[in-house]
Amino acid sequence: MTKIKLGITLYSFTKEYVSGEYSFEDCIKRCSEIGVDGYEIVATQMIPSYPYISEEFLGMINKYAGEYGVRPISYGANTDRGMRFDRDLNDDELFVRTVQDIKSAHKLGCRVMRAQYLLSPENLVRIAPYAREYNVKVGIEIHNPETPSSPMMLKYLEAIEKSGSHYIGFVPDFGCFADKPNIESYYGALQRGADEKMLDFAVGLKYDGIPMQDAVKILTDKNADAEVMASLYNMYGFLSFSKNPDFEGLKRILPYCFHFHGKFHAMEDDGNEMSIPYDKILPIIDDSGFDGYIVSEFEGHMSGKAYDMTKKHIEMERRILGLG
Incomplete structure (x- = not known):
């Protein structure tokens, strides 16, 4: 039987939260109604005293x-190097701020902390003793356009392997698959107003691996018109896609994965995600014996359908994993 547990990142309810439709309590209540027992909190979004936790x-x-x-x-930490107006941190x-994030995650009872790539491989290794002391596993998020095998992520992998620490690793985002x-x-x-033929041509360029x-x-x-050009930049950026997602890279890093972001943008009428192959991703993770959470992360904020779409997403994962 699967050891995978399903949760929700409260980021999924961003539109409802920032508009005042949902309170913080409402976000948690919606998680309960959908039937999960764990949530991820994006610290800068919902913790008033960030980076500290008030009583x-x-x-x-x-x-x-x-x-x-x-x-x-x-705990979703924010590696914000642009806090000063005169220079980057x-x-x-950044090391000092990350250690504080680890302490805050511990205070909330979180056993996992999502870090971002602006925390260098050297700093990731440097914070490992603090992660161990506070019993918080810190994972670098792998987010589009990065993949498990992209040069930047391989640098993190090398640093993690050399460190020998069981408290630093990765938090892959399913969007990169x-x-x-x-x-x-x-x-x-x-x-x-984008020209459809030209837009399809742009999609073909990305599928063909054209730089x-x-x-x-x-x-x-x-x-090509401006909308096609804008779409092209998205296709090579945060909305990247590939004919051959990096599943082999995923298998390689699985021993160092603590947590996953179950990214999704839209659900089909048949209950499947429209651009991310969950039917291939989830079995790979499950077969590895992964014992942790996949948190649903809804990105279709402007739809105003966060609750319904997240519920549908959890149902899809349960079906694929045989959770009933």
């Missing part, structure tokens, strides 16, 4: 855990 906020967290049976299981300053263009982005471009600078020149020479 008042901790009391609220514990109160809601008792009322709704849902607790924080992952240096590695020593997309095998189709983002449907909402595609149709959004068409609605804004971005070459694809830009090809489309420029063909007088």
